[in-house]
Amino acid sequence: MMNGLILILELSTWACKAASLEENGGVIFGTKTSYFPVANQNTSIPTPPGCSPVMFWHLARHGTRYPGKDDIENMRDNLSRLRDEMIAAWNDGKGNLSSEIILQLKNWTLLPTPEDDKLITTSGRKEHFEMGQRWEKRFDNFNFFHPNKTEVYTSYKQRCIESGKEFMKGLFSAELPLVEDNHLLRFYDYCSLYINEVGESETPCQEVLKFETMPVFKEVGDRTEKQTGVQFSKSELDILWDICRFEVSWFPGTWSPWCSVFSIQDLHVYEFREDLKYYYEDGYAYNITKLMTQPLWHDLITRLEVLQEGRLAVNNSVLMFAHAETLMPFLVSLGLYLDQEPVKASDWPLEDRKWKTSEISSFGTNLDVIVLRCSASQVKGNYENTSSEEFMDKTEKSVDLETSKESEASTKSEESKESEESTESDSRESEESEESENSKIDKRSVDSDESTESEESKELEESKESKKRKKSDVSKESKESKESEESKEPERYKKLEELDLIAGEELKIQIMHQEKITIIPGLGDLIPLSAFIQKYKYLADLDFDKICEN
Template identity: 30%
Template sequence: MNLRLFLFFLCLTGVVCSQCYWNTECSYKYFSSKTLYNSVRGDIRDSIIKIKQCEPISMWSIIRHGQRNPGIDFARQMKKALSLKKLIVKSFDRKNSSVCAQDIENLRNWNVPMDMLTNVRYLTKQGYQESLGIGQRIRAVFPDLVNNLDEGTYQFQSAYGHWLVNSMKAFVEGITAGNNDKIIEEINDDGDIIAPYSICGKYQEEVKKNPQTYAEAEKYKGHPDFIKTKDSIQKRTGINYKLFNDNITTLYDLCRYTWSGTEKYSPWCSIFSQEDLEVLEYIGDLRHYYRSSYGIPMNIKFAGPILWDLLKKFEEAKQGNGKKIVSYSAHETMTDMVLTALGLFKDDLPLTGKEKKPDRKLRTSIISCFSTNIMAVLNRCTQDKLSNYNVIFYLNEEPLTALCEGGICSWDQFEDLLKPFINATVDPEFCQFKTNRY
């Protein structure tokens, strides 16, 4: 077990965590898809797989945007919930609360970051640093690939959204050590491969906007786990206001959107126990399981075109007319779909609201965090003047050993893995009609 997973499970046990949030030695920092990249990432400088007599000739990656501000609906609900701050502090002053004194003091002194609630979906400073750091570490490991990137030797492309474009700008800055003359393409409205689900009427109506997609997550809110969580927050804060399910969700958003890791923990998180956060994390897993992963078979279809792109790009590189680096900036929905299409992190039984599975493979905190990334590196190996090729996959800067033994796929294994996606498209007839992205 690597160090990151060891620390993850150590925190799950709670064996080193103290009672107060402000001085806990092991703050629970797993917030489903709003988890910070630095909380779970590896480091490709340490985990890089090097093979004798082999050299990297091309890299392909799809990278989720870095940490961003909440969307307009989330921001509106969070703004309303700020009124609860006074109630929580007042309850402590009246000795009705079991929240620790320093945690209450931190919450009392906490100021609303208004830019977070007004500049909706804007990339945060931390989000920019996440993307920048990925680029810098890739530059450190693959200098021959990223040096002297002339026109035609690279492709940097972003899905829609200024926060994605800015994430890609940060990544390119890291890759090129600040050279800002590289072209970043934005997807068009027709047939793009980075977010085909976003304009597909069938997906939008039958999956994303369909209440049934979230039925298991809603069902879990009636489970004793969630009821216990709601009651414990009510008792811990001691406020004279009955908390409803929506209140719990919004308070959780205040915790995870204002949490910035080692720089500054959010005092809003102090009203939750670790057990509470694990319950809320599972609700996030259930939502993503059905919206963009194994829960609905349609989801796999949207990853086909971009995986075919990966195969084509590496075939071109083998022939000597490919690009040194190809990178796409995407939404979490797309990275989820790619992992699903590759058959990764699939549980034996579907995730449901009937019970929380502590040993589940699909944990959005680990595989769908901010800046989550899937990278593939094509190596050319030469022996006795003969060349052969292999491909190494990485997830969040650690080798994806589940795809091939030792994390190294021979070219034949790589082709077999991606063969199902040859000529994959998301055609208008399947989608039925084109929809607006928002």
């Protein structure tokens, strides 16, 4: 009877701890946080009354994945041994682990093999499938999403390709052709300055190293030894932290027995260390991190300018599936999650920090740029969906606009200095640059462009052969052909029909991060199209090769 009571109490204690972890730690695992506790499950219409969608530009990180090959082998080589040491210590009466946790550890096996190297998991597929379903429901009243009006781009990685396929299944109940574009979605691989000064440099790691020498980090080892009866090395604790957070992401709604090694405070310590790492690698520490997002901005601004000219492009939806290293720099380029001062090791615990990777860069993290046509009556922003407060992060409403303007002015001053150095060269190369940019875009366009060019070439040859008989007609055709080549646009940017805005209607932009309406510092949450273009066009107009020169 007593043993049964003890087991009930132990199960109750574990249930309470799991509930505490779910409440405080569901979004606590840095960039390996599952998207499920982050996602906005509200599927009501996010657009303000009087507004309807015109364009949907979706950029998402892949879903939950397995660790890399080296990490899997490291787990395979060490976790069974660590598990056995913890069980032996428990049998000797050491530590505070419950019999339920010990039983779970005894029955535990490592799920992935080295062949699963960074492949997407079942939960990762589900993250994107359900996300697609939610967007279909939100825009269902507008009959907006159509497979024949949608472009899909991914990086070459399997986890991104499969994430895109799952999102489309949720959105369309079908799959569309995907275009791999690594320059667009893995721009960091093509930027020498970033690779040498940030990616392969030890400098960005300095704050992480400082934090690991602080008492608060060393205390994690003391607490885990008291909890398990086993003294772990730093590298062993890193493995335990990884298997804990990975398994929570692989099996949504459950908690890994390995997480019982840590206290809530321990998990926050590791989360802060992760935030430091990515603040300096993919955050605000280096200006090149923002500038190298130029390929994404060129794609977005080009599409927005088509709308600004009063035209509707062939495709109204653009879906892109990439990586954390794609999303975080793009968030930085938008000016989101900027703390007043650079995040440093000495700032611990900095609980109110904006740069918190668990919340802003989980698996499946996503950012949407939605262009709306709004009636004259919809003149204000700060719209809040009345059915759920989750759509609007109210804390962002307290943004000090004056401070953000000063920050913006400082940023523009720095960018202006770079711009002055390249203005003379850019003006001489503007026509060549435009042709080059169009050429890059054409590579991602539909195959019909190649057919069109072939037919135009054939017509031109035929016109030359009949020059003697139809001299005047040939002259006219030649002129038209030249003008066509100079102004040729990729298929996705070609005019489909006039936008035909009614008097008083305006085009507005709504930014959503993690499927929640997001306020852009200095612009608000419902932004005039022209103001958005004006603020960010400089990023689209940068010469990528030039800014990335080492």
